Amino acid sequence: MRTIRLNKEIEVFIAGIGAAQSFLMAFYSFYERKKDFRNFLLSLFFISITLRLAKSILWVYLDSTPLWLVNFGFTAHSISGPVLFLYTLYFLFPKKWHALNLLHFVPSFFLLFFISSLSLNNFWYSGGYSILLFQQVVYSILSLILLGLRFLSNKHQSPMDRTSIVWITTLVFATALLQFLYFSNYILGLTPYLLGPIAYLPFIYFLAFLLFKNPSLLKHEISKKHQNIRLTEKELNESAKHLEYLMQDKKLYLDPECTLNRVAKQAKLPAYLVSHIVNNTIGKSFPDFLNGYRIEEAKRKLLHPNYRNTKIASIAYDCGFNTLSSFNIAFKKFVRTTPTKFQKSNVTI
CATH class of the missing domain: 1.10.10.60 (Homeodomain-like)
Structure with a gap:
């Protein structure tokens, strides 16, 4: 019988709220997907974050999480970095979608294909999870570099309105923080496992506030x-x-x-x-x-x-x-x- 530990229960509850809000953001972005492909990327990003947070919650709360669910959560994790990078790229530097961008998701397709067979001891704990965490940190750094390039080259680009700047900056920094805290937990051993989902909570609510107050963020003027x-x-x-x-x-x-x-x-x-x-x-x-x-x-x-x-x-x-x-x-x-x-x-x- 599970003994209720207050700290863990509170952590799970807070992380659950973040996952729920991220799901709502995914639904809202998906509803606007037909107006611009970037909205689909945004929806895919939020749903991948939702699944990753849900996996973290189940991992802490359940004594035995099904293997396929663990693999599905890690697959979602592998999607979040590339899709944020692509969304940031096309949000800051508007242009047409290129099919070669699908190459970013090759690792995710691999994980999805072997979702029922990748084991913890023989794959994830043998280097697979470490590679995944390094991959996400790299994509976070690339997204941060895109921000820097966009604002450093502002003289040669069309200026962005303040709301768009706050939106994309918050999104990139919040995700970079989340990815780094997962990295810090497993690779560096410095932070608790659920600190990432908990730290992500205020950012996702701030992003929701920005989006619901400024729905034009999803109405890109690239006609x-x-x-x-x-x-x-x-x-x-x-x-x-x-x-x-x-x-x-x-x-x-x-x-x-x-x-x-x-x-x-x-x-x-x-x-x-x-x-x-x-x-x-x-x-x-x-x-x-x-x-x-x-x-x-x-x-x-x-x-x-x-x-x-x-x-x-x-x-x-x-x-x-x-x-x-x-x-x-x-x-x-x-x-x-x-x-x-x-x-x-x-x-x-």
């Missing part, structure tokens, strides 16, 4: 129209300056009905090109690009003596917002405080 853009970097920068000039000079943002199509019409550019320039050259989403000007206008009015007795709602509507709630949300996002607190802390009596 055929965007792929056919043939403008040079200089031309894109000039168009970006023209868009900013239109906003500052024409004050298009003051129109509550200002949309991407209206801005494109004023700029005499196709809407898809304006979207591309705002997202990739200016480095913002179109709503943030638009609301940024509106919030700056609101800040000026909040601090101007002529508007001291004007209701904040009136200022919000004058600056192009349709509702007070949308104004408050945008203001707090850009200024990190509420309009009322901003006005009180900056206006001298």
Whole structure:
């Protein structure tokens, strides 16, 4: 009969929560898979992490885990590194999928083929598990290198918005930490077995928060129209300056009905090109690009003596917002405080 050990039970519970959330992320990404192959890679990554964490939990909780289940968990582990590397590659450097990428999964196909016969003593404990852990650390390092290359070469690449940077950086670092802790447990003997799944928990919930708040992370703007853009970097920068000039000079943002199509019409550019320039050259989403000007206008009015007795709602509507709630949300996002607190802390009596 199993004697309940509180520490172990808590560890298993925490790791289980992480596995469950990872599964939800896999399902959500898989639902969006048809919009871009990167979403399928992301779904495959999260499901592989889910299976790996589930294997770890069963290994600790059950006295005897079936051999095929152990092998299945290790197979999922072998998939997680390559699929994260490929997702990071195509997220940071958008291009078409190449069939040769399947070569990364040759070890996983091997493990899957022999799933019912690979034993612990004659394979995993005889070097197989060590090779698997080294493989994952190598893929984690390669993913980190991709991050470094992308941001070091930012001058030659289209800039990414802040949310995308936080998303991919968190994903890569969290997975690298998970892989290293598994490595540290078995190879170095420094950390507990379930420390990896436990450390992964806050990261997976933060990633879930980012994804559910910013579903556009799964809506990659790599349509055929965007792929056919043939403008040079200089031309894109000039168009970006023209868009900013239109906003500052024409004050298009003051129109509550200002949309991407209206801005494109004023700029005499196709809407898809304006979207591309705002997202990739200016480095913002179109709503943030638009609301940024509106919030700056609101800040000026909040601090101007002529508007001291004007209701904040009136200022919000004058600056192009349709509702007070949308104004408050945008203001707090850009200024990190509420309009009322901003006005009180900056206006001298």
